[in-house]
Amino acid sequence: VDLVHAMVDESWCSLDSQKGWHELELAKIHDGAIRDAGDSIVDNRAFLDAFGYPGTGSARMSELWHHLLQTRRTITPSLQAHETALQLIIDEGCLARRILRATGPAPSRSQLQAVYRRLADCLVKGEHFRAADAL
Numbered sequence: 131v132d133l134v135h136a137m138v139d140e141s142w143c144s145l146d147s148q149k150g151w152h153e154l155e156l157a158k159i160h161d162g163a164i165r166d167a168g169d170s171i172v173d174n175r176a177f178l179d180a181f182g183y184p185g186t187g188s189a190r191m192s193e194l195w196h197h198l199l200q201t202r203r204t205i206t207p208s209l210q211a212h213e214t215a216l217q218l219i220i221d222e223g224c225l226a227r228r229i230l231r232a233t234g235p236a237p238s239r240s241q242l243q244a245v246y247r248r249l250a251d252c253l254v255k256g257e258h259f260r261a262a263d264a265l
Contacts, residue, residue: 132206133198143180151177168192168223195220218258231261 162170173188252259
């Protein structure tokens with residue numbers, strides 16, 4: 131929500147600049163993020179510049195999210211309360227990706243049971259699920 135507010139407040143670029151983005155350019159970024167999540171490559175420099183991303187080349191989506199978290203965390207106290215969870219998602223991916231990493235590409239029934247037992251334990255204890263902990 132903070133990022134939407136920042137866009138509306140024109141924190142990084144003007145409304146006119148935002149209106150100038152073509153839907154096909156945004157769709158390419160969107161589709162890449164859906165397909166590859168944090169590993170998606172954003173090579174649209176105007177898009178990266180719009181969020182104040184440093185440099186002149188492309189960036190992985192996770193790098194852009196890391197940049198946004200770092201730049202907004204001091205401005206938005208509510209982000210600080212969720213920083214650990216957000217950093218985990220940036221570093222290790224969403225829960226689905228972490229589960230896939232823990233199970234491997236062709237898990238056995240016992241591997242699935244072990245991973246989901248670990249996930250259940252995390253829920254009971256109020257901990258974050260990490261793929262490395264489930265292996």
